[in-house]
Amino acid sequence: AQSVSQHNHHVILSEAASLELGCNYSYGGTVNLFWYVQYPGQHLQLLLKYFSGDPLVKGIKGFEAEFIKSKFSFNLRKPSVQWSDTAEYFCAVMARGDKFYFGSGTKLNVKP
Amino acid sequence: ETGVTQTPRHLVMGMTNKKSLKCEQHLGHNAMYWYKQSAKKPLELMFVYSLEERVENNSVPSRFSPECPNSSHLFLHLHTLQPEDSALYLCASSQRLAGSDTQYFGPGTRLTVL
Numbered sequence: 446a447q448s449v450s451q452h453n454h455h456v457i458l459s460e461a462a463s464l465e466l467g468c469n470y471s472y473g474g475t476v477n478l479f480w481y482v483q484y485p486g487q488h489l490q491l492l493l494k495y496f497s498g499d500p501l502v503k504g505i506k507g508f509e510a511e512f513i514k515s516k517f518s519f520n521l522r523k524p525s526v527q528w529s530d531t532a533e534y535f536c537a538v539m540a541r542g543d544k545f546y547f548g549s550g551t552k553l554n555v556k557p
Numbered sequence: 558e559t560g561v562t563q564t565p566r567h568l569v570m571g572m573t574n575k576k577s578l579k580c581e582q583h584l585g586h587n588a589m590y591w592y593k594q595s596a597k598k599p600l601e602l603m604f605v606y607s608l609e610e611r612v613e614n615n616s617v618p619s620r621f622s623p624e625c626p627n628s629s630h631l632f633l634h635l636h637t638l639q640p641e642d643s644a645l646y647l648c649a650s651s652q653r654l655a656g657s658d659t660q661y662f663g664p665g666t667r668l669t670v671l
Contacts, residue, residue: 449599454597477658479659481662487664488561488647488662488663488664488665489647489649489662490662491659491660491661494659535600537600539658544602544613545590545602545660546599547592547599547600548599549597549598549599550599
């Protein structure tokens with residue numbers, strides 16, 4: 446069965462710290478990759494996506510993610526987090542047949 | 558962001574009740590989805606409708622019954638639910654294209670089954 450793993454369930458950082466959230470998936474074929482964010486009390490929003498081309502993808506609010514095909518990974522990064530980045534982050538993979546698989550999410554808490 | 562709306566936002570029901578969740582998308586998309594979001598678990602895809610036809614049902618219990626009368630509206634009819642069905646139910650829509658598909662989510666309905 447296909448799966449998406451987010452190894453960090455809860456991350457606590459101070460403002461200005463660098464962030465890297467891990468995402469690994471198990472699917473050997475062509476995939477499209479996504480990161481979604483859910484701010485407190487708000488709905489899921491697309492942060493960035495990778496379909497093809499440059500494996501380093503830049504999204505909104507200074508976030509970026511790198512697709513490393515050999516590692517089946519799509520880690521999310523931000524060089525300097527802000528208090529307003531406190532949210533839950535979900536990695537998602539769309540595999541052949543347009544099947545969407547989500548990770549269990551990582552809660553990020555940024556201390557001011 | 559009002560591309561995908563869901564009503565009601567909160568619902569409390571007993572196990573013998575019948576209720577319906579409603580989703581409406583204003584993005585001109587041709588596919589709609591129901592997801593279940595439980596604490597500490599990945600989002601679970603429940604149903605997919607593409608061009609108003611159900612294309613996927615991920616072994617969801619029959620006490621959940623979807624309906625998609627047109628490309629803009631999606632319902633989830635609920636009856637004789639169990640307490641473990643308490644969760645956030647999310648609706649999403651997308652424009653299904655081969656090889657590229659971004660889903661846009663509604664705010665969800667927080668369901669509590671007593």
